[in-house]
Amino acid sequence: MAMKATVTIRAALRDGVTCLRESYFTPPFKVANITEDKKDLLLHLMLMCSSPGILDEDVYTIRVELEEGCRLQLHTQSYQRLFQMEKGASQQMEVLVGPGASFCYLPHPCVPHANAIFTGRNKIFLSEGARLIWGEVLTCGRKLSGEIFRFSKYQSITEVIQNGKLVLRENINLQPSVMDMNALGQLEGYTHQASLLFMGGDGEGARGELLRKEVLDYLAGQVGMLSAMSTGPGASLVIRMLGNQAEPLHDCLKGIAGILSFAKPLAYAG
Secondary structure, three states, X not given: OOOXXXXXXXXXXXXXXXEEEEEEEOXXXXXXXXXXXXXXXXXXXEEEEOOOOEOOOOEEXXXXXXXXXXXXXXXXOOOEEEOOOXXXXXXXXXXXXXXXXXXXXOOOOEEEOOOOEEEEEEEEEEOOOOEEEEEEEEOOOOHHHOOOOOOXXXXXXXXXXXXXXXXXXXXXXXXXXXXXXXXXXXXXXXXXEEEEEEEOOOOOHHHHXXXXXXXXXXXXXXXXXXXXXXXXXXXXXXXXXXXXXXXXXXXXXXXXXXXXXXXXXXXXXX
């Protein structure tokens, strides 16, 4: 039976500390506050899911709203599995980051099974002075079960709107049945990929140069990965990585986020 599930999260500032002002969720989701130090300025929430994965015709809608000055990191519970499908499933996520607020989201890797069909649409609205760390890891499927690039379609569209203007748009669209995944310009022999978007940090001037150099040095030290970094609008950073295992790529994203956290006011706990 297809699931049509909704999650709404609203964070607010209370006495200088970010708190969960409102949360609403329908099965199979649940939102848990996992912040260890309740006096910490950074709020940690975990998006939990009782379903083993996304099934055919599932429709998920997630909305996250951060009021002015909030700092929130949204965690996931486990790898996201996309099961065999005939019609496909979808997820829409909308994030509103208020003035001076910070949001970090590095979900666990996605594992599309054979014949999976999935479309994800993410819209992120950044107000003046807002900060963002947004990552994604996509695997080739159940590699040990021989399901390497046997999914039908995976598409993930992420748009970042800053002060009412579209500044970044990323469109990952893979259809292995009609694309040579090993071709030049595709994955070129790698089986996993990851991306990270960073916006709103102190990316300009000498401080920005030092920050970019530190990220590049960190990437250069990663074994078995191919990576590249570009500077986008407003001194934002766009990082892409290729590898052959999900966990190292996910750990790499967390390592980069740890470096970028020094671009105040964004805080990060891996």
